[in-house]
Amino acid sequence: MNPPKTPSPSAAQEQHIADTVEREQLKLGNFIRRRVRDPTDADDILQDVFQEFIEACRLPAPIEQASAWLFRVARNRIIDRFRKKKEVRLDDMAGDDGEDCRLDLLLPSPDGSPEDAYARSVLLEELQTALEELPANQREVFIAHELDGASFKEMAAQSGLSINTLLARKRYAVLYLRTRLQTLYDNE
Numbered sequence: 001m002n003p004p005k006t007p008s009p010s011a012a013q014e015q016h017i018a019d020t021v022e023r024e025q026l027k028l029g030n031f032i033r034r035r036v037r038d039p040t041d042a043d044d045i046l047q048d049v050f051q052e053f054i055e056a057c058r059l060p061a062p063i064e065q066a067s068a069w070l071f072r073v074a075r076n077r078i079i080d081r082f083r084k085k086k087e088v089r090l091d092d093m094a095g096d097d098g099e100d101c102r103l104d105l106l107l108p109s110p111d112g113s114p115e116d117a118y119a120r121s122v123l124l125e126e127l128q129t130a131l132e133e134l135p136a137n138q139r140e141v142f143i144a145h146e147l148d149g150a151s152f153k154e155m156a157a158q159s160g161l162s163i164n165t166l167l168a169r170k171r172y173a174v175l176y177l178r179t180r181l182q183t184l185y186d187n188e
Helices: 011-035 039-057 066-084 114-133 136-147 152-159 163-187
Strands: none
Touching: 011 039, 011 066, 039 066, 114 136, 114 163, 136 152, 136 163, 152 163
16 A cells, blocks of 8 residues: 655645745744754754744645744744753763852853743742752752752761761752652743
8 A cells, every 4th residue: 555645735835835934034033043042953943843834834734824833833842952951960060170060050040031030030939949848858968069069078077977878868859859840840
């Protein structure tokens, strides 16, 4: 059995696609570039959106509002791109010079756009609430290591607890925080 053939696009359909791409390319490109810092990623997303548009235009069901459709697809592609970024442990993000990476450096800049400032405030508020929900011993280890920059060796010397105990407490804190903040990450 032969696969169904895709109907070849008519000249009018091809002209509609070309006109829409020409009309929307600048606005859509600017929309994407404002949300994606890397110009190469922004260009890739723009090309993906137009490729999907071309494929959708060739389907029997017409796209009613092409501009709204393009922006919705672009927004979804941007979200997908951010979700696909590999999660990196804070411990793995220390610089080559041995300098520690701080949690506050991973948050959106407070000096950035209004969207960055808002996202930062929401993230910090949720993180604070989640930290308060932790048992005190887990919270103290997490804050000392991630926010204050204390090493496990220093904490062990000060508290009299073993490094393994402190590592376990931090691990439980991280697992809880990851689960607790996952909904916020999913809604981004």
